[in-house]
Every structure is written in structure tokens, then in C-alpha cells.
Amino acid sequence: MHAQKMSFIGASVDYNSARFVIIGVAYDASSSFRPGARYAPRALREVSENFEEYLYEYDLDIKDARVHDLGTISHCTSGEDVVETVYTELLPIVRDKKVPILIGGEHTIAIGGYRAVRAVHKDAIAVVFDAHSDMRDEYLGDRYSHACTVRRMMEHGDVLCVGVRSFxxxxxxxxxxxxxxxxxxxxxxxxxxxxxxxxxxxxxxxDVIDPAYAPGVGNPEPYGIPPSLLREFILSVAEKIVAMDICEINPVYDNGITAILGAKIILDFIGAKCYGEMMRR
Ligand SMILES: [Mn+2]
Structure with missing residues (x-):
């Protein structure tokens, strides 16, 4: 794990006091079309500074959400390696009842994320927003290619995909x-x-989002959903979400707005989760 100079906006508490834990995973070795997702953890942290710390929709100052930024995993060289590493890093965090937020990197990292969650929450379902079915059993000889993400996740539990348009x-x-x-x-x-x-x-x-809103991805796929649909989903179920990842943002092909949207989705998740819990108190 690297220490990084810049943290995600509002990530101001240490691990022990944290409710949310941000982890970058700078990995894109299996990229089938155009690599660059490894730069996303840094890009999202940078652009997160674009936002106000006060999230008016949730009447929340992000500093009060107890967010810790753990840094970036950047040493993994294969899909299997990154899945194992993410699993190992996440397991204690999920056990500590904290909410990990992974910033990919390739979608492959989700396999390790879901596996860690299932190790603690035996009945957790994975909801995958993705333009692609990711149902290959192997791609170019690699069973841990990002094109195999959903098939590998299904080996650990239930998976429901949303926004698919490429099979x-x-x-x-x-x-x-x-x-x-x-x-x-x-x-x-x-x-x-x-x-x-x-x-x-x-x-x-x-890439589940339409390329008009999110052009900076590895494998753009036209006729995608608008960000508002994803946001509506997150706001509806934030209380049930025990961990999340956001993957495949590719700063090399971005004009900035994809990274900004990615950072905003993370803020919306944190805000909606805190808001829901506050309402129940
Ligand atoms: Mn995809």
C-alpha cells in the first residue's frame, strides 16, 4: 500500500475512527482495448477537491462522515494477484464493520471485493452496473481478465447485473x-x-453510463444509462450497501468529466448512507 500525497476530499480521520475506507487499486494489466485505468485512483482524488465539503442534499459535511483514505494498491501484476490482494486487504475492513470504497483500476478488482464481503456476510448479493456481460470463462488465456468479472463473481454468490448492452x-x-x-x-x-x-x-x-456523460472509460459502449439512474439506485439502497467499487475510469481518454462523475458517485453514496442512518436514529 502506497502512502499518497493527496487524499479523497474530506478523508480526515485515521483508520480506527473511520466508518468509510477509501482504497485505490491502480491495476489495468488485462485491459483489452485501451489501458489507463491505473491512473484513476489518483485522478478521482484530485478532482474530488472540485466539490464543496458540505453535501447539501444530505445536510452533511463530508468531514463528519468519518472517511479514511488508506492509499493505493499499485504493485499487482496479474488478475489473480490483484483479486487475492484486494480480498486480503478488504477482509479485515469488512470484519471491522467499516465500509470499503474501492477506486479501480480494472473491473477485475470487484471479484476480490465481493469475495471479502461474502466471507463476512454470507447472504450479500452483488449488484453490478456494467455495459458488458463480463461472462467469459477466460479471455486471452486469463481467467481473471476484466472480461470474466461477472462469471468469477458468480462463483462467490448471487450477482445481479444492470445496464448490460454487450454480450x-x-x-x-x-x-x-x-x-x-x-x-x-x-x-x-x-x-x-x-x-x-x-x-x-x-x-x-x-462504462454502464452513456459515453456522452462518461467518455473516459476503457471500452465505451453507446446507448448507456444516464448518471441519474445510477444515482437513484444508490440513494434507494445505500443503507444496504456494505462495500462498493467504481472501476474502469480511464483518465488517458477523459476530458475530466468521467473522473468528476466518479468522485461524485462516491460522495453521493457516502452522503446517502449517512443520511439514511441519521433518519433512523
Ligand atoms: Mn464493462
């Missing part, structure tokens, strides 16, 4: 809503599916 095999083998489904009908059906689950691992592959 390679496995259509009958996993549960999903296409981007058209949720754009035409809203996210009500997705929320209904999740009613029986108390705990959610949220994985956001940024």
Missing part, C-alpha cells in the same frame, strides 16, 4: 437488466428483486 455468451446463465430495460421502465423492478436481500456489494463499471 458474449452466457446470456441464459446470469440475471440482468439491459440498459433499455431500466431506461424504459425505471429501476423499480431492480429494487423489487433486492427486497429479500439485507446486504449488497455494489460494483460500478463506469
Amino acid at each position: 458474449f455468451g452466457g446470456e441464459g446463465e446470469f440475471e440482468y437488466y439491459t440498459s433499455e430495460d431500466v431506461m424504459n421502465n425505471g429501476i423499480g423492478a431492480v429494487l423489487e428483486k433486492l427486497e429479500d436481500f439485507e446486504k449488497i456489494y455494489l460494483s460500478v463499471d463506469m
